[in-house]
Amino acid sequence: MFMLDTSKFRDAKYAKALVKEIKHLARPSKIRIVHICGTHEDTISSHGIRSLLPESISLVAGPGCPVCVCAAQDVDMAIELARQGHIIATFGDMMRVPSTSSSLVKERANGADVRVVYGVTESVEIAKAHPDREVVFIGVGFETTAPTMAAEISRSPPGNFSILTSLKIIPPAMDLLVNLEGFAVDGFITPGHVSAIIGTNAFQPIAEMYRVPCVAAGFEPLDVLESIRMILLQKKEGRAESENEYTRVVHPEGNLAAQKILDSVFRVDDAPWRGLGIIKESGLFLRKEYEAFNARLRFSFPPTESIDIMPGCRCHDVILGIADPSDCPLFGKRCVPDNPYGPCMVGHEGTCRIRHEYHAV
Numbered sequence: 001m002f003m004l005d006t007s008k009f010r011d012a013k014y015a016k017a018l019v020k021e022i023k024h025l026a027r028p029s030k031i032r033i034v035h036i037c038g039t040h041e042d043t044i045s046s047h048g049i050r051s052l053l054p055e056s057i058s059l060v061a062g063p064g065c066p067v068c069v070c071a072a073q074d075v076d077m078a079i080e081l082a083r084q085g086h087i088i089a090t091f092g093d094m095m096r097v098p099s100t101s102s103s104l105v106k107e108r109a110n111g112a113d114v115r116v117v118y119g120v121t122e123s124v125e126i127a128k129a130h131p132d133r134e135v136v137f138i139g140v141g142f143e144t145t146a147p148t149m150a151a152e153i154s155r156s157p158p159g160n161f162s163i164l165t166s167l168k169i170i171p172p173a174m175d176l177l178v179n180l181e182g183f184a185v186d187g188f189i190t191p192g193h194v195s196a197i198i199g200t201n202a203f204q205p206i207a208e209m210y211r212v213p214c215v216a217a218g219f220e221p222l223d224v225l226e227s228i229r230m231i232l233l234q235k236k237e238g239r240a241e242s243e244n245e246y247t248r249v250v251h252p253e254g255n256l257a258a259q260k261i262l263d264s265v266f267r268v269d270d271a272p273w274r275g276l277g278i279i280k281e282s283g284l285f286l287r288k289e290y291e292a293f294n295a296r297l298r299f300s301f302p303p304t305e306s307i308d309i310m311p312g313c314r315c316h317d318v319i320l321g322i323a324d325p326s327d328c329p330l331f332g333k334r335c336v337p338d339n340p341y342g343p344c345m346v347g348h349e350g351t352c353r354i355r356h357e358y359h360a361v
Helices: 006-010 012-025 038-046 072-083 104-109 120-129 146-154 170-178 192-198 200-210 221-237 256-265 288-293 315-320 351-358
Strands: 031-035 057-061 087-090 114-116 135-141 161-168 187-190 214-216 242-244 266-273 277-286
Touching (some): 012 221, 031 038, 031 221, 038 057, 038 221, 038 351, 072 087, 072 161, 135 146, 170 200, 170 277, 200 214
Parallel strands (some): 031 057, 087 135
Antiparallel strands (some): 161 277
């Protein structure tokens, strides 16, 4: 079994050399570098990377947690399906996501059949094992997890299986951030997992249009430091390109097979992001030929006025990167991992959850 030797990506001597060059390249004026990945935030916080950087560099966490940006209306639909008596299958991070009046873990405690699965394939197996029950998979994620769902749908799962999609794509969210009034973006660390699917070429239009360097990075400490160095070097040389630090996994064109299956099963349309509203052409929805597996069309839902952000919560600001978790008065008090008030405290990719875990505030 292949095991990646991570020690070379955590070499202290090399890290010191990178930090020295970063400090040399850093400008006296503020530079805001935004990453769009919860795993990057985990690496940054757990290894204290912010503490190594000069004060002029701000590392900001953007909307890189798929659970956090899952709109309340989608969670409300899942809860309604659970209350109707159907089998609900979902990722573990979705269980505690607070919605308008409940959560899936609360519904399970009240007797609903809500099951944690590792992926869509396991959900299909549940449907095969229970042909007399409707099984609904709550499909949450970015371009990384969407191909597995597309592949399973294309294989014609059993008739009692359907999927409630809440799939998002990253570039439109980056476009939103660049155009956010009063929020300067000087560079993007683009998500390695997503880049492995869509490729670094997918971010070139953003780099060119807005003159913002983009660098796809891996998830080890030296990956993050190297990506920061590459962004600063682009800035110094007056370039704005989509570059690749994560060359051991990511290719410029991405995974063409994954892209093909995505395009064959899903269509792109406007989608709601929790706390951010509707982002144009940012969601993946089942194409017409696969509507039989679309839970949104298959079941009836009573009119509901969903609430994305509860009173006092600042998750929408944290998701956008315009507020730090410590800026929220509920952080670590009313809102903790065991009893989350906002979605950013739930998933392992949530900024608030990560900062709370590592005391990195």
